[in-house]
Amino acid sequence: MKRHSNIYNKICEYANIVNAHSKAKRDKSHYSAVKRIDNSPEEYLRIVEMLLKYKEYRVSKYKTQKIIDKGKERELSKLPYFPDRIIQWAILLQTEHVFLSVLTNFTCASLKNRGIHYASKLLDKYMLNKEETKYCLKIDIKKFYPNINHEILKQLLRKKFKDKDLLWLFDSIVDSVDGEIGIPIGSYLSQYFANYYLAWFDHWLKEECSCKFVVRYMDDVVILHHDKHFLHDLKRKMDEYLELNLKLKIKDNWQVFPTEIRGIDFVGYRHFYGYKLLRKTTAKRYKRKMLNIKKKISIKYKLSKSDLHSISSYKGWLDWCDSYRLKEKYKPKIGG
Secondary structure, X not given: OOOEXXXXXXHHOHHHXXXXXXXXXXXXXXOXXXXXXXXXXXXXXXXXXXXXXXXXXOOOOOEEEEEEEOOEEEEEEEOOHHHHHHHHHHHHHHHHHHHHHHOOOOEEOOOOOOOHHHHHHHXXXXXXXOHHHOEEEEEEEOOOHHHOEHHHHHXXXXXXEOOHHHHHHHHHHHOOXXXXXXXXXXXXXXXXXXXXXXXXXXXXXXXXXXXXXXXXXXOEEEEEEOOHHHHHHHHHHHHHHHXXXXXXXXXXXXXXXXXXXXXXXXXXXXXXXOEEEEOHHHHHXXXXXXXXXXXXXXXXXXXXXXXXXXXXXXXXXXXXXXXXXXXXXXXXXXXX
């Protein structure tokens, strides 16, 4: 396995840091930190260069907030824009290709061109083979981000990187979270660390367990097979692999079920043979929201930016599935 070196110096180059700031500030030009740096870019970006060059960088304190995501409480952790987010971008500009080289073609989430629709289309493609995809094993890894083991992650990073200075920087970022486990949800580099952490599990499924029909969307995994007994046995093997190698556990809500009867609820859609529907909970929210907007329109009430954003957002979801009747029945008529 090829290990990469001579990367840290490229990260430290001023031109790379300028590029990192340019990428990091996209859609964030209203941030006070971005405005401050843009008023005197060389002054601030030279500081970043020196922090890295002389290895004086220390990860800043995370700012945390709790959110409700799909009914679950999650803790988001963000670092200051300067110097941390710029530095994480500078790292990824020189290392992203290495992370991506390890990932399988069924690894999705937080990757360019590998989002929800990529995962959904991949599952659709698998389901064209009806005979081989009669049963589905669906699992979710328990508290994935909070349970990523620091020492295991650092050892995995050493499988692909041998640049000592870069490994020092990776270790500093990994260990910036107190304790021996957990990486912050919301940190840009964490998304790559998380996918990389499970990359070896992905290869094990594909190469040692001979799983042909797999999609992983971060910690949600769908595996299709013609034999339900194979999937039950695979689940037991997965339990052993994850515990032994990654110190992770599968949530108790795992299921093996007939694909044709139930369809597969995954990445916001219900996938069936030959067609795809919006997830039931999303469809209910869509109906409620559009009925409320229609009511506003009927009484000549001005729609808010939030209303307009909802119309556009739901249209995006509906355009990717078989939803003509649902869309026509509930879509509001604006203008005219």
